Amino acid sequence: MPATPAWPPKSAPRLFVEQMLGEGLQISIEGPQAHYLARVMRVGPGDAVILCDNTTGEWAARVADAGKRDVLLTAETLLRPREAVPDFTLCAALLKKDRFDLVLEKACELGVARIQPVLTRRCVADKLNLERARAILTEAAEQCARTALPELLAPVKLDALLRDWEANRTLFFADENGGGPAASAFAANNGPAALLTGPEGGFDEAERTAIRALPQARPITLGPRILRGETAVIAATALWMGTRGDWTAPA
Amino acid sequence: MPATPAWPPKSAPRLFVEQMLGEGLQISIEGPQAHYLARVMRVGPGDAVILCDNTTGEWAARVADAGKRDVLLTAETLLRPREAVPDFTLCAALLKKDRFDLVLEKACELGVARIQPVLTRRCVADKLNLERARAILTEAAEQCARTALPELLAPVKLDALLRDWEANRTLFFADENGGGPAASAFAANNGPAALLTGPEGGFDEAERTAIRALPQARPITLGPRILRGETAVIAATALWMGTRGDWTAPA
Numbered sequence: 027m028p029a030t031p032a033w034p035p036k037s038a039p040r041l042f043v044e045q046m047l048g049e050g051l052q053i054s055i056e057g058p059q060a061h062y063l064a065r066v067m068r069v070g071p072g073d074a075v076i077l078c079d080n081t082t083g084e085w086a087a088r089v090a091d092a093g094k095r096d097v098l099l100t101a102e103t104l105l106r107p108r109e110a111v112p113d114f115t116l117c118a119a120l121l122k123k124d125r126f127d128l129v130l131e132k133a134c135e136l137g138v139a140r141i142q143p144v145l146t147r148r149c150v151a152d153k154l155n156l157e158r159a160r161a162i163l164t165e166a167a168e169q170c171a172r173t174a175l176p177e178l179l180a181p182v183k184l185d186a187l188l189r190d191w192e193a194n195r196t197l198f199f200a201d202e203n204g205g206g207p208a209a210s211a212f213a214a215n216n217g218p219a220a221l222l223t224g225p226e227g228g229f230d231e232a233e234r235t236a237i238r239a240l241p242q243a244r245p246i247t248l249g250p251r252i253l254r255g256e257t258a259v260i261a262a263t264a265l266w267m268g269t270r271g272d273w274t275a276p277a
Numbered sequence: 278m279p280a281t282p283a284w285p286p287k288s289a290p291r292l293f294v295e296q297m298l299g300e301g302l303q304i305s306i307e308g309p310q311a312h313y314l315a316r317v318m319r320v321g322p323g324d325a326v327i328l329c330d331n332t333t334g335e336w337a338a339r340v341a342d343a344g345k346r347d348v349l350l351t352a353e354t355l356l357r358p359r360e361a362v363p364d365f366t367l368c369a370a371l372l373k374k375d376r377f378d379l380v381l382e383k384a385c386e387l388g389v390a391r392i393q394p395v396l397t398r399r400c401v402a403d404k405l406n407l408e409r410a411r412a413i414l415t416e417a418a419e420q421c422a423r424t425a426l427p428e429l430l431a432p433v434k435l436d437a438l439l440r441d442w443e444a445n446r447t448l449f450f451a452d453e454n455g456g457g458p459a460a461s462a463f464a465a466n467n468g469p470a471a472l473l474t475g476p477e478g479g480f481d482e483a484e485r486t487a488i489r490a491l492p493q494a495r496p497i498t499l500g501p502r503i504l505r506g507e508t509a510v511i512a513a514t515a516l517w518m519g520t521r522g523d524w525t526a527p528a
Contacts, residue, residue: 109501128379132508132511135502135504135505135508136500136502136504136508136512137500137501137502169503169505170502170503170504170505171502171503172502207519207524207525207526208519208524209519209520209524209525210525247524248519248524249387249388249518249519249522249523249524250360250388250523250524251386251387251388251421251422251423252420252421252422253386253387253421254386254420254421257383257386257387257511260383260508260511260512260515261387261511261515261518261519262515264511264512264513264515264516265515265516265519265520267500267512268458268459268460268499268500268512268516268519268520269460269516269519269520271500272500272501273458273459273460273498273499273500273501274458274460274461275458
């Protein structure tokens with residue numbers, strides 16, 4: 027007897043949709059997502075699509091009809107409830123566009139819960155297209171099979187960030203002028219966490235003083251080499267996820 | 278009395294040169310490096326340049342003459358001997374060009390000692406321009422103030438890599454089908470280390486079996502999300518450097 031093929035197959039396209047999903051619900055996909063399904067992935071009636079709604083979780087859906095303009099799907103089975111991602115906020119100074127795009131993509135893959143872009147004195151970039159940034163995050167989530175989208179907040183100035191800091195959230199501050207070894211600092215601080223990283227030219231002296239004055243701040247070092255802005259984000263996030271986040275359970 | 282300005286200034290250009298450096302030695306810079314110094318950085322006689330030779334270390338040098346075609350420098354003072362980087366070999370499956378460029382740049386910044394590109398069955402890319410790759414590594418080393426260039430080896434096939442594996446080097450294998458938590462595996466294995474990561478489509482079953490059969494292999498997991506090839510490289514390298522490499526000393 028041949029083995030029953032896995033349903034949905036691993037190769038099924040994954041998509042986030044706006045609509046909340048439920049068993050038997052019909053979903054109509056339009057625009058670029060319909061183009062992707064019908065033209066790029068060439069789905070037809072009966073084919074599997076994996077849908078996420080960022081609320082209930084991940085669903086197996088089946089194509090009912092694939093037209094030129096829209097694709098009609100039926101949600102069938104809840105595959106996984108929306109995952110709980112570790113409570114880690116990335117407070118990253120804005121970087122030049124292509125470098126910040128990389129930060130968004132990698133932060134999503136690595137498991138960051140929310141991203142708070144920060145404006146500092148030496149930031150070269152001072153604007154972020156939130157819609158475009160959300161599209162990058164959604165695509166990364168589809169790619170890495172995350173069922174929870176990272177929350178993206180509008181950029182804030184550093185002084186506002188520090189002024190409104192949550193009482194019980196540790197702020198690991200990647201200070202290029204030195205601090206404690208990152209792994210030890212992570213090990214010594216339980217609970218909600220955040221990482222603050224600087225722009226291309228680093229923080230200025232007044233900013234460094236203000237950050238260090240925050241009782242929740244823990245200056246950390248990421249080794250003897252000078253890391254680019256986006257490298258510091260990715261490296262420190264990976265180190266936190268690997269030691270305090272959700273990479274510590276055997277797979 | 279005004280403070281003596283720091284010499285060489287932090288903003289001085291940094292360059293790797295082929296010639297071995299020594300006190301009082303004259304160095305003639307030509308080609309693109311001369312263009313960079315004279316036209317981009319606009320150095321003139323008396324200005325500081327920081328030179329590295331990947332053998333003795335990092336030197337403060339002074340511009341003697343800056344012409345249209347070449348720049349003449351005199352090496353003055355050894356600032357730092359060539360650094361000892363942690364004994365960590367990155368065995369990364371070749372990825373598409375722009376993603377592998379990122380692997381090279383980030384591996385250098387993070388502190389990898391040597392890079393061994395690997396060819397596997399599902400590799401989309403099968404060639405690496407070594408000269409171009411070395412230029413990326415050198416530029417990253419200049420940027421991050423590394424005094425030791427990462428060694429770059431010519432690509433090898435996976436079976437040859439496993440056949441000739443060093444007896445005392447642990448091979449951490451980023452296995453998308455699961456393994457022990459990476460941080461615990463790193464903590465349990467002292468000594469020379471290496472990381473093996475797969476191509477865009479992962480390793481195939483026969484490859485996974487062959488890797489796991491190597492006594493020095495330790496399958497590791499990098500969390501519940503599916504990481505892109507270059508993300509797995511950067512994340513696992515950062516986690517190793519932060520827990521076993523040279524990021525553990527206070528700065």
